[in-house]
Amino acid sequence: MNTTLRDQERRTGWWLLTPALLLLLLVYAYPIARSFGLSLVTQNLGTELQPVFAGLDNYSRMALDGRFWQTIGNTVFFTVVSVILELLLGLGIALVLNQAFPSRGAVRTIALLPWALPTALIATTWTWIFNDQFGVWNDILLRLGLIQTGVNWLGDPNWAMWTVIAADVWKTTPFIAILLLAGLQSIPPDLYEAHALDGATRWQSFYRITLPLLLPQILIAGLFRFAQAFGVFDLVQVMTGGGPGGATETVSLYIYATIMRYLDFGYGAALVVVTFVILSLAVALATWGLARLRAVRAIGEPR
Amino acid sequence: MAAVLNLRSWLSRRRYLVGLAILCCTAVVLGNLVAWPQPPIRLTMLTSALDAEQGRSLVAAFEAKNPDIKIDVIEGPTGSNAIEDLYTTSFLLGGSPYDLVMMDVVWLPKFAAAGWLLDLTDQIPAADLADFMPADLDGGRYNGKLYRLPIRSDAQLLFYRQDWLEQAGIQPPETFDDLIAASQQLQQAGTTKWGYVWQGRQFEGLTAVFVDVLAGYGGFWVNPKTLEVGLDRPEAVEAVQFLRRTIEQGVSPPGVSNYQHEDARRLFQAGEAAFMHNWPYAYPLSNADDSPIKGKFAIKTMVHAPGLTSAACLGGWGLGVAKSTAHPEAALRVAQFYASPEAQRLSSLENGYLPTRRSLYSDSEIVAKYPYFPSMMGVVEKAVLRPPIAQYAQASDILQRYLSAAITNRMDAEAAMMAAATETRALLARN
Numbered sequence: 001m002n003t004t005l006r007d008q009e010r011r012t013g014w015w016l017l018t019p020a021l022l023l024l025l026l027v028y029a030y031p032i033a034r035s036f037g038l039s040l041v042t043q044n045l046g047t048e049l050q051p052v053f054a055g056l057d058n059y060s061r062m063a064l065d066g067r068f069w070q071t072i073g074n075t076v077f078f079t080v081v082s083v084i085l086e087l088l089l090g091l092g093i094a095l096v097l098n099q100a101f102p103s104r105g106a107v108r109t110i111a112l113l114p115w116a117l118p119t120a121l122i123a124t125t126w127t128w129i130f131n132d133q134f135g136v137w138n139d140i141l142l143r144l145g146l147i148q149t150g151v152n153w154l155g156d157p158n159w160a161m162w163t164v165i166a167a168d169v170w171k172t173t174p175f176i177a178i179l180l181l182a183g184l185q186s187i188p189p190d191l192y193e194a195h196a197l198d199g200a201t202r203w204q205s206f207y208r209i210t211l212p213l214l215l216p217q218i219l220i221a222g223l224f225r226f227a228q229a230f231g232v233f234d235l236v237q238v239m240t241g242g243g244p245g246g247a248t249e250t251v252s253l254y255i256y257a258t259i260m261r262y263l264d265f266g267y268g269a270a271l272v273v274v275t276f277v278i279l280s281l282a283v284a285l286a287t288w289g290l291a292r293l294r295a296v297r298a299i300g301e302p303r
Numbered sequence: 304m305a306a307v308l309n310l311r312s313w314l315s316r317r318r319y320l321v322g323l324a325i326l327c328c329t330a331v332v333l334g335n336l337v338a339w340p341q342p343p344i345r346l347t348m349l350t351s352a353l354d355a356e357q358g359r360s361l362v363a364a365f366e367a368k369n370p371d372i373k374i375d376v377i378e379g380p381t382g383s384n385a386i387e388d389l390y391t392t393s394f395l396l397g398g399s400p401y402d403l404v405m406m407d408v409v410w411l412p413k414f415a416a417a418g419w420l421l422d423l424t425d426q427i428p429a430a431d432l433a434d435f436m437p438a439d440l441d442g443g444r445y446n447g448k449l450y451r452l453p454i455r456s457d458a459q460l461l462f463y464r465q466d467w468l469e470q471a472g473i474q475p476p477e478t479f480d481d482l483i484a485a486s487q488q489l490q491q492a493g494t495t496k497w498g499y500v501w502q503g504r505q506f507e508g509l510t511a512v513f514v515d516v517l518a519g520y521g522g523f524w525v526n527p528k529t530l531e532v533g534l535d536r537p538e539a540v541e542a543v544q545f546l547r548r549t550i551e552q553g554v555s556p557p558g559v560s561n562y563q564h565e566d567a568r569r570l571f572q573a574g575e576a577a578f579m580h581n582w583p584y585a586y587p588l589s590n591a592d593d594s595p596i597k598g599k600f601a602i603k604t605m606v607h608a609p610g611l612t613s614a615a616c617l618g619g620w621g622l623g624v625a626k627s628t629a630h631p632e633a634a635l636r637v638a639q640f641y642a643s644p645e646a647q648r649l650s651s652l653e654n655g656y657l658p659t660r661r662s663l664y665s666d667s668e669i670v671a672k673y674p675y676f677p678s679m680m681g682v683v684e685k686a687v688l689r690p691p692i693a694q695y696a697q698a699s700d701i702l703q704r705y706l707s708a709a710i711t712n713r714m715d716a717e718a719a720m721m722a723a724a725t726e727t728r729a730l731l732a733r734n
Contacts, residue, residue: 244707
C-alpha cells in the first residue's frame with residue numbers, strides 16, 4: 001500500500017518536472033550536443049558549406065593551432081586578473097558604502113552607473129581616454145611628469161591587455177560592490193558588538209566575521225564574473241579588435257571570426273566544445289575548492 | 304414560440320450567408336476577368352544607414368522609371384562588418400529577405416563561393432561591360448564568373464600638405480625614402496609634429512595599407528590563379544620593414560599601431576601630420592569649410608621603391624542578386640540601373656563617390672565639382688585587387704596578426720612574414 005502511494009507520488013512528481021526538464025534539455029542540452037556533433041564534421045567554404053564527416057580532424061588541427069592557444073592564454077589572463085581586481089576593489093567599495101555617511105543613497109546609485117552603461121559605448125570612450133595623442137590619461141601622466149612622451153597604451157602589446165582590463169574593471173566593479181554590499185547588510189551588527197566587547201580589533205572583526213560570512217556572496221559574484229569575463233567580446237572588439245598582433249584576442253573573438261567570417265562551422269564548433277569543457281572544468285574546480293575551504297573553516301571554527 | 308422565432312432567424316441568417324458567398328465568388332470571377340493592375344514587385348536590400356540616406360534619390364529615380372518595381376532599402380548599422388554579418392546570417396538561415404546584395408569588394412569571393420549569389424555572366428551583354436574599369440569588374444568576379452556589378456569605386460591614396468611642401472621647397476615624394484626624408488625635414492623645421500600617418504591597427508585597414516606598400520616594392524600576396532604565396536619574399540619583408548621604420552624613425556606616431564581611418568584623419572586634419580594614407584572619403588571631409596586644412600592639401604598615389612611604379616589597393620561597392628530571390632529579373636534591372644552612367648553620375652555629384660565607368664571621369668559637370676577626379680582615373684585603373692579567394696577573410700586575418708606583431712616589435716619582420724606565409728599556405732591547402 002505504502003509503496004504504491006509513494007510510487008504514485010513519484011510518478012506525479014516526474015510529470016510535474018517534465019516541462020522544466022524538457023525546457024532545460026531544449027535550451028542547454030540540445031545546443032551542446034549539436035555543437036559536439038558539428039565539431040566532428042568539416043563544413044566550410046571548401047565543402048560548399050555541406051557537412052562532411054571528419055572524425056576528430058578538427059581537434060587535431062586545434063592542437064597545432066597557435067592562435068587558439070594564444071587566445072586561450074589571453075582569455076585566462078584577462079579573466080583571472082580582472083576578476084581578482086574587481087573582487088578586491090568591489091569589496092573595498094562595498095565596505096565604504098556600508099558605512100553611514102550623508103547622501104549615501106545617491107552615492108550608491110552613482111556607483112552603479114558604469115555597470116548600467118552599454119559596453120560598446122564605454123569601450124569607445126576608453127579608447128579615446130587611452131589614445132596616444134589626444135588621450136586624457138596620457139595628458140594627466142604628462143602633466144604630473146610621470147612620463148616624458150605619450151605612451152601608446154592600446155597599440156603596444158605589453159600595455160594593450162592591461163588597458164582592456166582597466167576598462168573592464170571600471171565597468172564591472174560596481175556590480176560586485178552591489179552584490180557584496182547586499183551580503184554585508186545581512187550580517188547582524190550584534191556580532192561585531194560582541195566581538196568588540198571581547199577586545200577584538202576592527203581588523204580581527206573583518207577577518208573573523210565579515211570575510212567568512214561574506215564568503216557565499218564573494219563566491220557567487222566571483223563565479224558570475226568568471227563566466228562573463230571568459231566570454232568577453234564587445235569590449236575587446238571595440239577597443240583593440242584583438243590586436244596588436246593578437247595580444248588581446250580572446251577565445252570568443254576567435255570563435256566569432258571562425259564561424260561568422262570564415263564560415264568554418266566544423267572547426268568553430270570544435271573551438272566552442274573545447275572552450276566549454278575548459279570553462280566547465282574551471283568552474284567545477286573553483287566551486288569544489290571553495291566548498292572544501294568552507295567545510296574546513298566550519299570544522300575549525302569551534303576550536 | 305421562441306423556438307419558431309429562432310428557427311426563422313436561423314433560416315434568414317443562412318440565406319444571408321449563402322447570398323454573401325455567391326457575391327464573393329462573382330466578385331472574384333469578375334475581378335479576374337477585368338484584370339486589376341498588378342501590385343508592384345517589392346525588392347529588398349540592406350545597406351548601411353549612410354548609404355540608405357544617400358541613396359534615396361537613386362531609389363526615387365529608379366521607381367519613377369519603373370513603376371512596376373518598388374525598392375525597400377533596409378537601413379543597417381554604419382560599420383560595414385556589421386552589414387556583412389547581417390547578410391551572412393540571413394543567407395545561412397535560409398529564406399533570406401534580401402533580393403539584392405550590396406557588397407564590398409572583399410566579401411564577393413566568400414559570398415559567391417557559398418552559393419548565395421546569382422551568376423550574372425550571361426545576363427549582361429559584353430558591350431555593356433566595356434565602359435567599366437577592368438579592376439572594378441574583376442572585383443565582381445569569382446572563378447571567372449560575374450556576380451556583382453560595380454557601382455562605386457575606391458582606391459587608397461597618399462594625402463599630402465601641399466602648402467608645407469611648397470614652403471620648404473620639397474617635391475611631392477615619389478619613393479619610400481623620399482617620404483621619410485620629406486617628413487623628417489618638415490619635422491625638424493618644426494612645421495609639423497608628425498610626418499606620415501596610416502592605419503596600423505590589427506584590422507582590414509592594415510591589410511589595405513600593406514597591399515599598397517607591397518605593390519610599391521613589386522611584391523604580391525596571393526596569386527589568385529596559381530595560389531602561390533609571396534609573403535616570405537624579400538619584397539614583402541621590405542614592405543614590413545618600411546612600415547616599421549616609419550615608427551622607429553619617429554615619422555609616424557607610435558600610436559599608429561592602433562589607428563583606424565578616422566584616427567589618422569583627425570591628426571591630419573588637425574594639422575599635426577604632413578602625409579596621410581587614406582581612402583578618398585577623407586577628401587571632402589578635410590576640404591570642408593570648417594576644416595583647418597581646406598585647400599592646403601593634395602593627393603597622389605602611394606610612393607614606391609626606386610625604379611618601380613605604385614599601385615593602390617582597390618576598394619568599392621557593387622550590387623549582386625541573391626540566389627534565393629523570387630524576382631531575379633526585376634532585381635537584375637535594379638542592379639543594372641545602379642551601375643548605369645545615369646545613376647553613377649547622380650551618386651558622384653551628390654555624394655562624391657568615384658564612378659566605376661571610364662566615361663564619367665571626363666563628365667564636365669563631375670569634373671567641375673571634383674577637379675581631382677580625372678587624376679583618380681589613373682589610380683583606379685592601376686589599382687590592385689586583394690586576392691579574390693573564398694577564404695579571403697581568414698587570409699587577411701593571418702596577415703593582419705603578423706603585420707601587427709612585426710610593427711609592434713613583437714616579432715622580427717622576416718620571422719613574422721615567414722610565419723604568415725606558412726599559415727597562408729596551410730590555409731590554401733586545407734580548403
